[in-house]
Amino acid sequence: xxxxxxxxxxxxLHVGGAxxxxxxxLFARSVGGRFLLRIEDTDRQRSSEAMTREIxxxxxxxxxxxxxxxVLQSTRAAxxxxxxxxxxxxxxxxxxxxxxxxxxxxxxxxxxxxxxxLYDGTCRQLTDEQRAENDAAGMAKVLRFRVPQxxxxxxxxxxxxxxxxxEEIDDFVLLRSDGTPTYMVAVVVDDHDMxxxxxxxxxxxLSNTPKQVMLYHALGYEIPQFGHLPLILGGDKKRLxxxxxxxxxxxxxxxxxxxxxxxxxxxxxxxxxxDDREVLTREELVExxxxxxxxxxxxxxxxxxxxxMNGQHIRLLDDADLLRRILRHRPEDLKNVxxxxxxxxxxxxxxxxxxxxxxxxxxxxxxxxxxxxDEEGLRKRWKAGTHETLAALLPQLEExxxxxxxxxxxxxxxxxxxxMGAGKLIHPLRLxxxxxxxxxxxxxxxxxxxxxxxxxxxxxxxxxxxxxxx
RNA sequence: GGCGCGUUCGUCUAGCGGUUAGGACACGGCCCUCUCAAGGCUGAAACACGGGUUCGAUUCCCGUACGCGCUACCA
Numbered sequence: 385x386x387x388x389x390x391x392x393x394x395x396x397l398h399v400g401g402a403x404x405x406x407x408x409x410l411f412a413r414s415v416g417g418r419f420l421l422r423i424e425d426t427d428r429q430r431s432s433e434a435m436t437r438e439i440x441x442x443x444x445x446x447x448x449x450x451x452x453x454x455v456l457q458s459t460r461a462a463x464x465x466x467x468x469x470x471x472x473x474x475x476x477x478x479x480x481x482x483x484x485x486x487x488x489x490x491x492x493x494x495x496x497x498x499x500x501x502l503y504d505g506t507c508r509q510l511t512d513e514q515r516a517e518n519d520a521a522g523m524a525k526v527l528r529f530r531v532p533q534x535x536x537x538x539x540x541x542x543x544x545x546x547x548x549x550x551e552e553i554d555d556f557v558l559l560r561s562d563g564t565p566t567y568m569v570a571v572v573v574d575d576h577d578m579x580x581x582x583x584x585x586x587x588x589x590l591s592n593t594p595k596q597v598m599l600y601h602a603l604g605y606e607i608p609q610f611g612h613l614p615l616i617l618g619g620d621k622k623r624l625x626x627x628x629x630x631x632x633x634x635x636x637x638x639x640x641x642x643x644x645x646x647x648x649x650x651x652x653x654x655x656x657x658x659d660d661r662e663v664l665t666r667e668e669l670v671e672x673x674x675x676x677x678x679x680x681x682x683x684x685x686x687x688x689x690x691x692x693m694n695g696q697h698i699r700l701l702d703d704a705d706l707l708r709r710i711l712r713h714r715p716e717d718l719k720n721v722x723x724x725x726x727x728x729x730x731x732x733x734x735x736x737x738x739x740x741x742x743x744x745x746x747x748x749x750x751x752x753x754x755x756x757x758d759e760e761g762l763r764k765r766w767k768a769g770t771h772e773t774l775a776a777l778l779p780q781l782e783e784x785x786x787x788x789x790x791x792x793x794x795x796x797x798x799x800x801x802x803x804m805g806a807g808k809l810i811h812p813l814r815l816x817x818x819x820x821x822x823x824x825x826x827x828x829x830x831x832x833x834x835x836x837x838x839x840x841x842x843x844x845x846x847x848x849x850x851x852x853x854x
Numbered sequence: 855g856g857c858g859c860g861u862u863c864g865u866c867u868a869g870c871g872g873u874u875a876g877g878a879c880a881c882g883g884c885c886c887u888c889u890c891a892a893g894g895c896u897g898a899a900a901c902a903c904g905g906g907u908u909c910g911a912u913u914c915c916c917g918u919a920c921g922c923g924c925u926a927c928c929a
């Protein structure tokens with residue numbers, strides 16, 4: 385069993401392509417088959433090596449590996465040309481001298497009257513003499529496939545048996561006037577030569593498939609199993625594109641998504657294991673994957689759910705691993721904070737992150753003393769006696785061991801002595817130390833911050849926060 | 855226009871002739887609680903429509919509507 389992913393390097397790896405790659409990869413890995421890569425770079429104008437590199441990087445980031453060196457389709461043009469000529473020899477193809485301008489005009493005219501234009505096969509009956517004359521006159525020519533009569537039927541893993549009437553299909557071009565092969569021949573010849581047994585690709589290729597099936601017949605190749613995967617759409621049900629926001633895998637990487645989450649999320653678009661599991665590791669996905677459970681229905685890409693799933697996978701990581709990933713998103717101004725110090729924050733922030741950069745964005749108070757204090761919070765939590773209470777607590781903080789446990793005992797005890805609820809102490813303290821009303825557990829945080837920082841911040845807060853009116 | 859494909863909560867989905875139509879995200883409530891998260895419980899929320907077939911249709915068949923794809927000397 386051999387499958388392939390065949391992107392064309394005319395753009396970044398987008399989520400639709402990534403999902404196709406994931407399904408192919410999962411299929412191969414779940415049944416012990418091979419997963420190959422082919423770069424369809426035959427459109428030389430729009431393709432670039434930089435894009436090829438981007439795509440490969442994106443796949444590697446997702447944890448998708450391939451079993452042989454990637455095939456560059458452009459290196460195989462001679463082979464494609466040879467197979468085209470074989471079809472010519474065997475009567476499956478013919479030279480066509482109709483000019484593209486003329487054809488285009490006729491197509492436009494047909495469309496204007498609401499009809500469809502199919503190439504009418506004018507050049508099908510050309511005699512050898514006529515062809516020789518045309519060639520002698522230096523006329524441009526393309527090689528066209530001679531579409532046979534009848535119907536073309538193929539079995540699709542996702543859609544089951546699918547039938548097309550050949551009358552709907554015109555004699556499509558095999559070789560362009562510059563002698564280069566078109567996509568249609570290139571895929572068929574390459575898939576055959578690479579030993580591809582299952583072609584899993586986007587739904588948008590379903591209408592191309594009868595043409596390819598005819599080529600398989602003409603070339604005498606064995607026909608692979610096809611499987612057309614549903615498309616991924618944006619929130620407006622239109623095909624996912626730039627205006628829907630991030631669509632390239634690289635953008636999600638930059639935003640701080642985990643490849644595990646991206647992989648998991650994409651695997652669940654158009655497929656599900658059939659039970660209620662949703663957060664799955666790569667291994668669990670390989671284990672659970674079943675190509676027969678792929679849906680026909682296209683699905684909408686919901687970044688909200690991806691975000692949730694990212695949080696789930698963050699919590700699945702062990703602290704050291706999570707730290708490694710966080711470090712890659714460290715902002716420039718925090719370059720000097722030692723890794724060991726960041727490591728102490730990981731357990732406190734882990735439950736509070738959806739994206740990797742949240743670690744820094746939501747925890748700035750770990751690194752810098754607050755300059756101002758949340759006003760709403762002050763109004764709610766900073767009461768008339770707060771200054772005095774905290775000032776009385778200060779000397780005790782100087783004495784106490786600075787562990788979360790000791791601090792909790794101290795602070796709760798202090799509150800009890802004074803006959804006040806612990807919250808009356810905890811909330812203003814949090815505000816004083818962080819400037820914010822939201823943070824991890826006060827005591828854990830104080831331990832990590834350390835005595836010096838806590839005392840300095842508390843003194844500063846007492847000095848600068850105005851005493852409220854009584 | 856033609857051809858093809860599709861249609862279960864707003865979204866991702868389970869379902870494969872008889873179910874109180876299940877789960878998840880998002881949203882609301884409650885619990886937990888030092889806040890924020892996380893977690894637990896809970897609420898609201900769906901079978902596009904019309905015909906068949908059948909004792910019985912979300913499920914099978916046919917239409918209609920809507921959506922998407924293809925209709926290139928792009929891939």
